[in-house]
């Protein structure tokens with residue numbers, strides 16, 4: 001929002017009023033301009049509230065995140081500024097004021113003025129003056145990096161849908177000739193029977209058939225990227241889905257000496273969902289977890305109502321929804337900071353032969369259900385993927 005660009009509040013342009021000439025501004029460290037520029041440049045959204053929880057300051061990123069022109073809101077109560085939908089953020093600020101203690105690392109969603117939502121990580125800290133007297137509270141909003149990545153790099157739904165439509169049509173076109181190749185190869189395998197070099201010929205033909213199968217598998221995954229075809233929504237028991245996924249992965253887990261722990265909340269409600277979509281999500285997450293522990297480890301599946309108050313309910317246009325959470329944890333490689341921004345991007349993979357579609361598709365499915373996926377990881381220690389899903393009634 002250029003009008004609140006603090007650099008424009010600096011010395012007036014001496015040259016002329018109608019030709020905007022940008023002179024490089026020398027920033028004196030410690031000067032007012034210096035701090036204004038700092039705030040302006042931060043990609044974190046900053047909102048400052050006074051002791052009565054009225055808006056006392058903000059930066060550009062906060063405006064962009066909330067899609068709100070905030071200048072008019074100075075002096076207005078936080079609940080008005082942020083709106084009813086953002087109550088958790090107001091509560092966070094209020095709790096910080098009341099307790100005088102910082103609260104960090106809250107995962108929340110910011111409801112923007114245009115009714116879209118953006119996952120953010122929110123922190124709040126009490127603000128003191130030079131004498132240490134409390135003067136207000138600082139709310140810091142950071143757009144969850146994976147979303148920012150998807151929005152910026154893939155332009156999320158549009159580009160993904162475009163990519164998906166492209167991929168699906170290519171997949172469709174390529175499938176038929178592949179079917180032909182496979183059919184012919186199978187016939188050929190029968191034809192070479194009895195020849196003196198049957199064994200080596202059959203082996204070559206089998207390579208062709210196996211690789212064709214692999215290509216067909218890739219094409220099937222690609223089809224999942226195309227626009228959703230209004231999946232059937234039915235009540236789904238998440239525990240059965242998880243157990244099915246475990247059964248499917250059992251041979252791999254045995255091979256790599258991966259132990260399984262299950263901590264299922266018996267009071268978990270069913271969720272109304274696209275069963276095969278969600279099943280794919282859990283298979284992907286469990287598969288990734290197992291692949292992250294090639295030399296063994298523990299896979300833990302935990303279900304329940306999330307204790308994090310910002311995630312325990314979600315407000316939608318259809319009212320408040322209870323959320324359930326499924327945690328898939330491993331004691332594997334963990335994910336380096338550098339890679340975190342990429343893991344949900346289609347075709348990002350650090351595995352030889354990996355397709356890099358598992359997480360992209362999983363996130364897409366979960367978001368179609370109105371849920372989200374959170375990642376906590378520690379390189380060398382392990383990773384926790386938490387799937388949050390709303391319970392619809």
Ligand SMILES: Nc1ncnc2c1ncn2[C@@H]1O[C@H](COP(=O)(O)OP(=O)(O)O)[C@@H](O)[C@H]1O
Nearest residue numbers: 288289292343349350351354355356357358359
């Ligand atoms: N549980 C995990 N532990 C460590 N890294 C992971 C985990 N899950 C995903 N990743 C990282 O994210 C990347 C993308 O995952 P995914 O989309 O499933 O694709 P793929 O498994 O085909 O590589 C992986 O290549 C890996 O680097």
Ligand SMILES: [Mg+2]
Nearest residue numbers: 284288358359
């Ligand atoms: Mg995967």
